[in-house]
Amino acid sequence: MNEEKKPSGKARREQILKWLKEIDEPLTGGQIAKKNGVSRQVIVQDISLLKAKGEPIIATSQGYLYIRDENSDSTLNRIIVCGHAPEQTREELYILVDHGVTVKDVRIEHPVYGDLTASIMVSSRIEVDQFLHKIEQTNAAYLSELTDGTHLHTIESDSIAKLDQACEALQKAGILLDS
Secondary structure (H helix, E strand, C coil): CCCCCCCCHHHHHHHHHHHHHHCCCCECHHHHHHHHCCCHHHHHHHHHHHHHCCCCEEEECCEEEECCCCCCCCCEEEEEEEECCHHHHHHHHHHHHHCCCEEEEEEEEECCCEEEEEEEEECCHHHHHHHHHHHHHHCCCCHHHHHCCEEEEEEEECCHHHHHHHHHHHHHCCCECCC
16 A cells, blocks of 8 residues: 555644745645645644644634734734724725735624634735625624624734825725724
8 A cells, every 4th residue: 555644743733834934825724734635624723733832823814824023113003993884894995905004803892702803914905805705705794793883903004104094094984983
């Protein structure tokens, strides 16, 4: 029998970590599973084990990303409060990415669970479209639907001017809530 030997769990997790550190775009669980000859569920468990060891891996709608701190000196973050109907989500995200801003996450305050945060990590219209397509394809609800449209985003850019201009555009569109 000429069966190819699969790497041990530890070796597989080391390889997954290496791949995630080498690239800047997300890797899906399916892609990683195929490369390793295992199921996607095995990869989900591997990622959970890596996260438990403190590895800064996040799951986005496009796949897994390794979060690097190397740009922390050149990027600026801001938390904004928005409110709108689900139909305005595309408009909101387009406004942000069109101004050179990355939308890192969405947060709501749930009456039972407290703060709920979901990673978005979109910085272009293509990524916004992919994110929204996945929402539609899976028939998932937006977190903001649990709070009548009110939600927060962590946004990131390389300049305060871009953050300010994006917020001004959201204000004009009636999406940004006054602080």
